[in-house]
Amino acid sequence: MSTPDRGSAAPDGATTHAATTGHTAPHGASEPVELWFAFKRAHEIVRARVLADTAEAAGLSEPDLTILINLNKAGGALRQSELGASLGWDRTRISHQLTRMGKRGLVTRERANGVTVALTDSGRAAIVAVRPNLDEAVRRHFTGRLTAQEIEALTSALHKL
Numbered sequence: 579m580s581t582p583d584r585g586s587a588a589p590d591g592a593t594t595h596a597a598t599t600g601h602t603a604p605h606g607a608s609e610p611v612e613l614w615f616a617f618k619r620a621h622e623i624v625r626a627r628v629l630a631d632t633a634e635a636a637g638l639s640e641p642d643l644t645i646l647i648n649l650n651k652a653g654g655a656l657r658q659s660e661l662g663a664s665l666g667w668d669r670t671r672i673s674h675q676l677t678r679m680g681k682r683g684l685v686t687r688e689r690a691n692g693v694t695v696a697l698t699d700s701g702r703a704a705i706v707a708v709r710p711n712l713d714e715a716v717r718r719h720f721t722g723r724l725t726a727q728e729i730e731a732l733t734s735a736l737h738k739l
Contacts, residue, residue, distance in 0.1 A: 624720045627715070627719040628712070628715040628716055628719055628720070629643075631719070632708055632715050633712075636707060646684065648665065649701070654696055655695065655696040655697070656695055657692050657694055658676065679701075682700075683700045683701075685697060
């Protein structure tokens, strides 16, 4: 990964890290912090654009969407501890988010040897409604900008983390 020349602007008009720090790495080389900044910036930009195109229009927050997608992928229900672990969220965060979603009728929680979180009919309808727009937004802002080889390499690298 190369770093843009000093003073350059990103496609969205934002100033690059190299422009603000005066540090550039040689072509094809990247220092760990420089790579981390590039990863962080790309994540934030793609995340914001995808959410603007999908979740916000559907009346869902990013955490709502994340939970709905994970529950849907799991067949509609997961133990709360498994859901939290798969998202990397602590117990308090997942509990508060599920309480908010429960009040809106998107999920239910049942206690039986732990807590099981399940999609409601409204939760299923929300994920079905948002999915086509989500798929398109991910293609437009992320995968559509990469080659098949880049997607394969990035997928492999991310699964190692």
